[in-house]
Amino acid sequence: MTSRQTDLKTIERLYRRHDGPGMRQALHAWYLKNQRRLPWRATRDPYRIWLSEVMLQQTQVKTVIPYWQRFTAAFPDVASLAAADPQTVLKLWEGLGYYRRAHHLMAAARAIVREWDGRLPAQREAFRRLPGVGDYIANAVMSIAFDQPWAVVDGNVKRVLARLFRLADPVNRPSSHARFQALADRLLDTADPSRHNQAVMELGALVCTPRQPACPTCPLATLCRANQEGVVDRYPVRDQKAAVPEHAMVAGVVTKKGKILLVRRPDEGFLAGLWEFPGGRCHKKETASDACGRLVAAQSGLKVAVGQPVARVRHAYTHFKITLDVLACRWESGRVRLDGPVAFRWMRRNELDNYPLPGAIKKVLPHLT
Ligand code: SF4
Structure with missing residues (x-):
């Protein structure tokens, strides 16, 4: 038996033993009542959803909102971004940091105009090949904008999964990623992947926070293994970071x-x-x-x-x-x-x-x- 098969068996065991379907249901009911009103949740436009996901990487929601609003006002669609003066784009991005994201967005927008007639490709593999699009962005856009069954795994999702299932794989170790992804895939509600992915991330942002998670009010409190066993403070596990020069x-x-x-x-x-x-x-x-x-x-x-x-x-x-x-x-x-x-x-x-x-x-x- 290969290690990958062993791993999938472990994931399946974790999912069944800890009532994965129950978690999913409780999560969705909570999300319907508690989700924040965010401007990119009021649109189905794949371009605007893509832009929000790019901006939200490494940046907090409250910081992103005004940037997203100014950016979409200046460049309302892929064609306008593709035709934009790079210096204007960089000026609008100023203060968000990680400027490579802005360069990648421009390059991807030009490729979409050239190869896809200005519309975001709805096929994951084609979208994933665009500059700056990694697995997270591809899965987020495919699920949220196109309702396709791809599970997202970001820092919030890893923290929630690590606590729910007492997964001891260090969240910042690249080799752990496949395990978190497999568990997220198993937990995904394929009937409504957009709502499911956003619900897990929202729980991580609002309830299952890095410090002092609000376990007493958490919709998953009775299903969460770390909470039930009184060891929430031990998860997620992290490798020690090297000192920053x-x-x-x-x-x-x-x-x-x-x-x-x-x-x-x-x-x-x-x-x-x-x-x-x-x-x-x-x-x-x-x-x-x-x-x-x-x-x-x-x-x-x-x-x-x-x-x-x-x-x-x-x-x-x-x-x-x-x-x-x-x-x-x-x-x-x-x-x-x-x-x-x-x-x-x-x-x-x-x-x-x-x-x-x-x-x-x-x-x-x-x-x-
Ligand atoms: S019970 Fe606590 S640790 Fe478990 S998922 Fe909820 S907030 Fe996170």
């Missing part, structure tokens, strides 16, 4: 005749296409002032006089944190010759806000006089 960075606010130099990052890679002040990582034992002069000269080709500190800001990304020292720099000589950035503009202080900027640079703006 912290990098020292500098940036120079280069001024010339009352204007400030802004440069644009390449269209690929980290923070692709965003605008920032020239700068980068400090070497070990290098002062912020020395690093600033070195990096501004290397990226812009300008000779500058590095002056006073403007601001020190901290910012956290997924896999690292930065401390960014920003220094005033006065242009002394030279014309801009870029090495690294792909475009530049000299602009007045009040024009900076018109460009899509990374979160760390946004934090610097109030310090600029």
